[in-house]
Amino acid sequence: MNKAELGRLANEVRRDLGLTPDQRFDPLHWAREWGVPMLSLDQATSDPATLQRLTVDAPELWSAAVVKDHLGHCVIYNHAHSAARIRSDLAHEVAHLIAEHRLDVAWMEPGGKKCGASPAHEKEAAELGGALLVPAAAAKTHAVYGWQPETLAARFDVSLEMAIWRMRVSGGPKIRERWLAKQGR
Numbered sequence: 001m002n003k004a005e006l007g008r009l010a011n012e013v014r015r016d017l018g019l020t021p022d023q024r025f026d027p028l029h030w031a032r033e034w035g036v037p038m039l040s041l042d043q044a045t046s047d048p049a050t051l052q053r054l055t056v057d058a059p060e061l062w063s064a065a066v067v068k069d070h071l072g073h074c075v076i077y078n079h080a081h082s083a084a085r086i087r088s089d090l091a092h093e094v095a096h097l098i099a100e101h102r103l104d105v106a107w108m109e110p111g112g113k114k115c116g117a118s119p120a121h122e123k124e125a126a127e128l129g130g131a132l133l134v135p136a137a138a139a140k141t142h143a144v145y146g147w148q149p150e151t152l153a154a155r156f157d158v159s160l161e162m163a164i165w166r167m168r169v170s171g172g173p174k175i176r177e178r179w180l181a182k183q184g185r
């Protein structure tokens with residue numbers, strides 16, 4: 001799927017959840033509607049060594065993954081991260097599920113931060129996950145008006161990094177640049 005198709009898909013999913021273009025996407029809301037359990041790492045395992053390593057010693061090693069068993073899919077995430085990071089990680093995993101990527105991969109790659117899908121699928125999931133959290137139209141408007149990424153991040157409850165990225169890829173900054181150039185500024 002190209003970026004426009006992924007954007008349309010994200011908007012459809014948001015509409016199905018009853019969200020207006022201005023409202024925040026809550027991955028846990030999606031999970032309840034779709035019957036996909038989302039478990040924090042300490043709900044998913046009681047192995048002290050695993051918990052110590054992934055939530056205390058080296059939380060950067062692992063974010064989240066979709067796990068498939070005979071009952072279906074569930075998502076496991078690292079609760080040691082910030083709320084904004086968890087939201088972004090979960091939206092990414094939701095994107096894999098929505099885009100129907102093959103998810104028979106191992107849930108954790110040794111030393112890898114990301115789930116082990118193909119690079120093309122990872123790119124799709126990043127774009128789709130981003131569009132679920134911050135719709136392209138909102139990011140574009142924000143950039144065209146020259147508003148600060150901080151306000152976009154606050155509105156959609158995402159990290160500043162995510163807001164900056166969504167504004168940059170929205171095409172908004174170029175439109176603003178051209179407009180400013182025309183005004184002779």
Ligand SMILES: [Zn+2]
Pocket residue numbers: 092096114115116117121122125
């Ligand atoms: Zn992924």
